[in-house]
Amino acid sequence: MSHAHEGDLHLLSVTEAGGRIRDGSLQPSEYVAALVERARRLDPTLRCIVTLAADTALVAAQVAEDAILHAGWRGPLHGIPIGVKDCIATAGLRTTANSRVLIDWVPEKDAPAVAAIRGAGAAVLAKLNLNEFAWSIPTEDDLYPPPRNPWNLTHLAMGSSSGSAVAVAGGMCPAALGTDAGGSVRQPASNCGVVGFKPTHGLVDSSGAFGPPSICEVGPIARTVQDVGLLLEGMTGAAGYVERLGQPLPATRVGVPRRYIDEAAPDPEVEAAFAEALRALAELGVEIVEVDIEGLADAAAADFLVLNMEAFAAHQEMLRTRLGDYGPSARVYHTQGAFLSPADYAAALRVGAVVRERVERALTTVDVLATPVVPVVTAEDARASKARPHTGGTAIFTAPFNLTGHPAISVPAGMSAAGIPIGLQLAGRLSGDADLLTVAHAFERATPWHAMRPPLGAP
Amino acid sequence: MSPPSAARLRRMADELDLRLTDGDLARLRPMVADLLAVGRRLRLKSRGERPTPRSA
Numbered sequence: 001m002s003h004a005h006e007g008d009l010h011l012l013s014v015t016e017a018g019g020r021i022r023d024g025s026l027q028p029s030e031y032v033a034a035l036v037e038r039a040r041r042l043d044p045t046l047r048c049i050v051t052l053a054a055d056t057a058l059v060a061a062q063v064a065e066d067a068i069l070h071a072g073w074r075g076p077l078h079g080i081p082i083g084v085k086d087c088i089a090t091a092g093l094r095t096t097a098n099s100r101v102l103i104d105w106v107p108e109k110d111a112p113a114v115a116a117i118r119g120a121g122a123a124v125l126a127k128l129n130l131n132e133f134a135w136s137i138p139t140e141d142d143l144y145p146p147p148r149n150p151w152n153l154t155h156l157a158m159g160s161s162s163g164s165a166v167a168v169a170g171g172m173c174p175a176a177l178g179t180d181a182g183g184s185v186r187q188p189a190s191n192c193g194v195v196g197f198k199p200t201h202g203l204v205d206s207s208g209a210f211g212p213p214s215i216c217e218v219g220p221i222a223r224t225v226q227d228v229g230l231l232l233e234g235m236t237g238a239a240g241y242v243e244r245l246g247q248p249l250p251a252t253r254v255g256v257p258r259r260y261i262d263e264a265a266p267d268p269e270v271e272a273a274f275a276e277a278l279r280a281l282a283e284l285g286v287e288i289v290e291v292d293i294e295g296l297a298d299a300a301a302a303d304f305l306v307l308n309m310e311a312f313a314a315h316q317e318m319l320r321t322r323l324g325d326y327g328p329s330a331r332v333y334h335t336q337g338a339f340l341s342p343a344d345y346a347a348a349l350r351v352g353a354v355v356r357e358r359v360e361r362a363l364t365t366v367d368v369l370a371t372p373v374v375p376v377v378t379a380e381d382a383r384a385s386k387a388r389p390h391t392g393g394t395a396i397f398t399a400p401f402n403l404t405g406h407p408a409i410s411v412p413a414g415m416s417a418a419g420i421p422i423g424l425q426l427a428g429r430l431s432g433d434a435d436l437l438t439v440a441h442a443f444e445r446a447t448p449w450h451a452m453r454p455p456l457g458a459p
Numbered sequence: 460m461s462p463p464s465a466a467r468l469r470r471m472a473d474e475l476d477l478r479l480t481d482g483d484l485a486r487l488r489p490m491v492a493d494l495l496a497v498g499r500r501l502r503l504k505s506r507g508e509r510p511t512p513r514s515a
Contacts, residue, residue, distance in 0.1 A: 298504065301497045308494060320476050331479075332486050338475055339468065339491045344498030350505045390490045391497060 009034040010171030011453070014227040017174055018076035021068065028061035028068075028079030028123070035081055035125060039172040042456060048147040048157075048166035050086045051094050051127040057081055060123035067121075077234045078121030083167045083176035086127040087134050087210040088218060090114055093124060097133045097210050098143050100325040101318055111208025113177060113218040113235045120234040125173050129163030133210050134179055135311050136330035137383050138162075143327075149379065150454035151193060152419045156379040158191040160184040164221045165192040169454055175227050177235075179209050181216035181307050182300075183374070183398025186410035187382070189221050190373035190423025193412045193452060195444070196221045197228045198398075200431050201405030204235045212310030214349075215303055215402040224450060225411065225441040232433065241434050245441040252439055254281055254426075255291035255366030263297065264396045266375040273414025273422040274372045280447050281370070286439075291362045291369070299355040299400035302348035304392035306403065309345045312337030333390060348403075356404035356430075363406075363429045368439050371397040373410045373423040397425055407433045409440045412449035421449070462492035 009031055012020070020026035036054045043049045064079035084090055087097040089107040091114075096102045110118065118124065129147050131138050138146035138159060147166040149155045157166050161178030165188035168176050178185040180198040189196025198219045206218040220231035229241040256278065266274070278288050312319075315334045323331055362369065374394055376382050382394040392399045401408040406427050413424035424443065428436030444450050465484050468491065472479045479487070 298501060302501055305494060305498055305501070316475070320478075323478055332483055332490070335472075335477060335479065335483070335487060336490055336494055338477065339463070339471055339487070340494055340498060343502060344495075347498060347502040347505050351501050354505070388493060391493045 010038050012174060013224050014076065014080055014174045014222060014230050015224065017080055018078070018230070021079045022073045028064045029058060031079070032057050032061040032081050032123060032125065035172055039126065042170055042172065045153065046148050046150055046166050046170050047145055048129050048163035048170065048172065049126045050096055050098060050129050050144050050163070053093055053124055053126055056093065057123045057125045064121055064123065074121045076230050077117055080122045080175070081125035081173050082117055082122045083126045083128045083164060083173040084114055084124055085130050085161050085164050085176065085178045087130055087179060088114060088177055089208040090124055090127065093127060095127065096143060098130050099132045099327070099330065100143050101322050103143065109208070111218070112205035114208070116237060117231065117234045122234065126167065128167050128176055131160035131162065132327050132330035133315070133334065134160040134181070134184060135307065136327060136333045137389060139327065139329060141327070149192060149420060150456055151421060155418070155420060158187045158374065158379040158382055161221065162188050165189050165194055165196065168192070168194045168221050168223060170456060171453070175220055175222035175231055177218055177231070178221050179206070179211045179216055180219050180402065181211050182303055182392050182395040182402055185219040185221060186398050186408060186423070186425060187374050187395070190410040191379060191420065193421030193449065193454070194221055194223050195225055195228050195412070195450070196410045197232065198401065198408050199232060200407045200433055203431070203433060204232070210314070212307045212314070214310060215306055225409070225437055225444050228409070229437050241437055244434065244438050249284060249286070249438065249442040252368070253287045253289055253366040254439070255289055255362055255369045257293050257296060257369060257371065258290045259292055260296045261371055264375050266372050267377055269377055269416045270372045270375060270422055274424065277413040277424040277443070278370065281443060284442055284446050289366060291366060293355070293358050293362050295351065295355045295358060296400045297396060298351050299403045300392050300396045302351040303399035303403040304390070304395070305340065305344055305348040306352070308337040309340055310337070336390065352403040355400060359404050359406055360430060367428070368436055369427040371425045371427070373397060373425045377416045377418065377420055377422065401427050406430055407436050409436060411440050411444050412452070413447065414449060415452070462488040463495070
């Protein structure tokens with residue numbers, strides 16, 4: 001018998017739900033049923049779900065329940081329902097990438113990241129909405145229209161992992177997987193008031209997901225840094241990302257690339273939230289120092305050259321044979337790379353190598369770097385033509401770390417006048433993912449933003 | 460950098476067997492111009508920059 005208040009189940013973090021499943025006060029099938037009910041009620045408004053896998057998730061939850069009873073609890077993801085961006089392959093479950101090109105595609109195999117979390121006992125609850133093939137500007141006539149921001153329903157959510165961030169913020173699942181080739185996990189997480197993490201390049205096996213392989217990572221979105229750490233442990237099969245969280249923060253220096261931030265001219269509300277976040281870090285005893293890393297803006301632009309060329313390389317055959325099945329923006333976005341040269345691609349990769357070395361050098365003098373996540377507040381501003389989204393204009397702070405491969409995280413750090421959240425980005429050393437999570441967790445615990453919930457009413 | 464002409468884009472698209480509409484090409488022109496400008500700028504800048512070779 002459950003001791004949990006059913007009406008509060010959608011508020012549980014992965015950590016909390018896992019604890020209750022472990023001690024027997026929450027049954028996975030009860031948990032999944034509550035989230036399915038909430039998803040059915042809210043998704044017609046939020047539009048974050050492409051496929052709700054209610055039946056298979058309930059079966060998986062029942063299997064987890066039986067296994068826990070007879071063979072024991074396997075770990076913190078055992079019996080936890082997870083959402084998956086619909087460009088990540090899921091065995092036996094339709095994977096559309098929100099494109100008419102794949103409207104009926106049912107993969108035979110899970111992407112490795114999905115297989116890993118299923119292996120850790122998680123259940124796939126839903127496939128989540130996105131910009132078509134994770135590289136497009138969404139419109140109302142997409143296969144599935146774009147998700148609304150749960151904090152302000154008059155706005156859409158930033159992409160491309162928009163559905164993943166909306167589903168987590170809206171309490172339909174405690175965590176989700178997204179993909180990030182220029183900021184597509186961190187930006188929607190920032191925009192929806194949740195945590196989004198892009199791991200070091202290659203730490204998570206990101207094959208089986210549509211995305212440019214040189215710069216794209218499968219990354220978790222959750223409501224807390226600790227939950228992101230649990231998902232990372234589930235996807236990598238390695239421990240060590242959670243155990244240090246909550247311990248006193250060692251002497252830490254945070255580098256602020258001030259000139260680079262100023263040149264990007266962020267919205268005043270973004271600037272104010274960033275300044276307040278730095279004050280909060282300083283109150284934790286963190287030393288804030290300015291750093292100057294030449295070429296970060298070039299790295300952002302170069303990331304989008306790589307993205308465009310690898311997107312065209314991956315799609316060119318389908319563009320030749322199924323062009324009419326791509327949406328009006330996706331067909332244009334995926335074709336851009338056709339008109340670029342191998343010399344452009346080589347130059348972009350060279351910029352990546354140079355700036356990677358500079359970032360690593362800067363990270364010998366500081367422990368992490370801090371920047372805003374997005375220079376604008378709303379999805380509409382990010383998608384406006386003047387923002388030049390096709391060359392990564394609003395990914396100015398996020399895209400450099402895709403090209404260089406450094407881990408980077410967005411944590412909630414403020415609220416705009418329009419009631420839309422604003423995030424803080426922290427970036428760490430290559431393979432320094434655990435250290436980065438430690439700093440992000442300390443910031444999260446010292447600030448109130450992660451505890452806020454969007455005004456969606458009672459369950 | 461001025462956008463590549465529609466005729467040039469049409470020729471390149473035809474060579475790649477991409478059946479883009481005139482509307483697609485009109486939308487692509489300024490986007491491709493931006494990207495070509497980025498590529499040109501990065502090629503010029505990166506001529507003088509090389510990463511430190513990795514040791515064997």
